[in-house]
Amino acid sequence: MMEANRIGEGMRSRIATVRSSALTYSATLLPRSGKGFTLVEMIIVIVITGIISGMVAMFIRAPVQGYVDSARRAEMSDIADTALRRLARDVRTAVPNSLRTPNPANSQFIEFLPTQDGGRYRVTPGAGALCGGAVAGNTDGDALSFDNTDTCFEIIGPPMTFAVGDAIVIGSTQSDGSLPYLPVNNAQSVRRMVALAGAGLQIVRITASAVPFPAASQLNGYRFAVVPAAQEAVTYSCGNLGVDANGDGSGTLTRYWKYNFLGAPSATPGGTSALLADKVSACQFTYDTSNARNSLLAVRLTITRGGESVNLYQEIHVNNIP
Numbered sequence: 001m002m003e004a005n006r007i008g009e010g011m012r013s014r015i016a017t018v019r020s021s022a023l024t025y026s027a028t029l030l031p032r033s034g035k036g037f038t039l040v041e042m043i044i045v046i047v048i049t050g051i052i053s054g055m056v057a058m059f060i061r062a063p064v065q066g067y068v069d070s071a072r073r074a075e076m077s078d079i080a081d082t083a084l085r086r087l088a089r090d091v092r093t094a095v096p097n098s099l100r101t102p103n104p105a106n107s108q109f110i111e112f113l114p115t116q117d118g119g120r121y122r123v124t125p126g127a128g129a130l131c132g133g134a135v136a137g138n139t140d141g142d143a144l145s146f147d148n149t150d151t152c153f154e155i156i157g158p159p160m161t162f163a164v165g166d167a168i169v170i171g172s173t174q175s176d177g178s179l180p181y182l183p184v185n186n187a188q189s190v191r192r193m194v195a196l197a198g199a200g201l202q203i204v205r206i207t208a209s210a211v212p213f214p215a216a217s218q219l220n221g222y223r224f225a226v227v228p229a230a231q232e233a234v235t236y237s238c239g240n241l242g243v244d245a246n247g248d249g250s251g252t253l254t255r256y257w258k259y260n261f262l263g264a265p266s267a268t269p270g271g272t273s274a275l276l277a278d279k280v281s282a283c284q285f286t287y288d289t290s291n292a293r294n295s296l297l298a299v300r301l302t303i304t305r306g307g308e309s310v311n312l313y314q315e316i317h318v319n320n321i322p
Contacts, residue, residue, distance in 0.1 A: 069308070072305055072306065072308065073308065073310055076279070076303045076305055076310040077310050077312070079277050079278075079279075079303060080277060080301050080303050080310060080312040081312060082276075082277075083253050083276040083277040083301065084299060084301060084312060084314045086255070086276060087236055087299065087316070088314060088316045090112070090114055090234060090236075091110075091112060091297060091316050091318060092316065092317070092318075092319070093114055093115050093116075094112040094113060094114060094115065094318065095112070095113040095114075095115055095169045095172050095180060095225045095227065096172050096173075096225070096319060096320045096321055096322045097172045097173055097180075097320045097322065098112045098113040098169070098172055098180050098181075099111070099112040099287060099295070099297065099318055100112070100181075100265055100287075101265070101285055101287050102265055104286065104287045104288070104289065105286060106284055106285075106286060107284070107285045107286070107287070108237065108238045108239070108241070108267065108283055108284070108285065109235055109236060109237035109238065109265070109266075109267045109285065110235070110236050110285045110287065110297070111233060111234065111235045111265045111269075112233070112234055113169060113180055113190075113225075113227050113232075113233055113234070113261075114227065114228070114231050114234050114257075115225045115226060115227060115228075116166075116226055116227070116228045116231075117160055117161070117225075117226040118223060118224060118225045118226060119155050119156070119157055119160055119223070119224060119226075120155070120156040120157055120221075120222045120223055120224070121143075121144040121153045121154070121155065121156065121170070121204075121222055121223075121224055122142050122143045122144065122153055122154040122155075122156055123143050123144065123222055124143055125142065125143050130142050130154050130202055130203045131152035131153065131154065131203055131205075142154035142203065144170075144213075145212065146212055146213050146214075146215055146217065146218045147212060148212050149208055149209050149210070149211065149212050150212065150213075151205060151206055151207070151208050152203060152204065152205050152206070153203065153204055154202060154203050154204075155201070155202050155203065155204060156222070159199070159200040159201055159202050160201055160226070161198065161199040161200070161201070162193050162196070162197050162198070162201055162204070162226070163193070163197050163228070163229055163230075164193055164194065164195075164197040164229070165192060165193060165229030166192070166193040166197075166226055166227065166228055166229045167190050167191060167192050167193065167226070167227040167229070167232070167261075168190070168191055168193070168204060168206060168224045168225065168226055168227070169189055169190045169224065169225045169227060170189050170213055170217045170223075170224045171189055171213070171214070171216060171217025171218060171219045171322055172189055172217070172225075172322055173216055173217070173219070173322055180261065181233070181261050181262060181263060189213060189214060189217045190227070190261060191206035191207050191209065191213075192206060192207045193205065193206060193229075194206060194207050204224075219322050221321075221322060223322060229258075230258065231257050231258060232257065232258045232259065232260055232261065232271070233257070233259060233260070233261050233262065233269070234255065234256065234257045235255070235256040235257075235259075235265070235266070235267075235269050236253065236254075236255055236256075236276075236285075237253070237254050237255075237256065237267045237268065238251055238252070238253050238254075238280060238283030239251060239252055239254065239267065239268070240252065241280060241281060241282055241283055242281060243281050243304055246306075247304065247305070247306050247307030247308075248279050248304060248305050248306065249278070249279035249280045249281035249282075249302070249303055249304035249305070249309075250279075250280075250281070251278075251279075251280035251281060251282075251283065252275055252277065252278050252280055253275075253276045253277040253280055253283060253301065254273050254274065254275055254276065255273065255274050255276055256268070256269050256270065256271050256272070256273045257271055257272055257273075258271045258272045259271025259272075277301070277303060279303050279304060279305050280301065280302065280303055280304075281302050281303065281304040281309060282300065282301075282302035282311075283300065283301055283302070284298075284299070284300040285297065285298075285299055286298040286299075286300075287318075289320075292320060293319075293320055293321050294317065294318070294319065294320065294321075295317075295318040295320055296315055296316070296317065296318065297315070297316040297318055298313070298314075298315050298316075299313070299314050299315075299316065300312070300313050301313075
């Protein structure tokens, strides 16, 4: 009996050992239920995430679109403002009475002669005879004569710097800007620099002409303006104005220069050109000459992108005192 009990106890001990080993082996193979998720849980999380994302997108869309619109407006405004600032800087240095347009009330281009310097010319014979005495029949020596085809005169004031091909304009007085652009045989008031060029010059040698400077150019101020050969005449022109199918402006604002001096203004004069603004849908130059000495150039420029437009208006004072 005692032997049977010992055998029973041994069997129970072995069974307990086997059960403990089985539980230990199962625990090493099977993950704990707290470290995973079921397919249903994953679907619920995806649905909730989609709902939250949709709600966030609804609230963020308007601010993001507003930022994009503001950036586009700022870019259009910057393009238009830069172009108008360049135009204003050029016009303020223009030869007096050289600005002209095909239609003063509403034009799509303007033309003028830019200046880089200016001075006064001698009107009485000088003692030094820097021009070398009589020049081309001129008995006034270093003084500028309006009675014959003078080709040399002395500068009154500090010496100046010239380059061969620079032009001088004397006594531009016509409010329509026609005088500086007239051909040489029509007594234009513009002449080219020749022979001498460089710094510290006290005399101006200019191209010979079949006719003298026009008598109307002889003013009490005795002033002349220097037009650089690298620029010559300048035109600001708008072309192909309108709006395309995408809601963008189809026009451009272009600056033309170095195309010589033309008898009549042109929207595309040639020479060298540079694009100042694109996407232009409207452009207008209005030149008011009611005040002969202080005229006013009004410029309107509209840039359109994506069906949205930016309009800039600027008034530029034009000093027409020769």
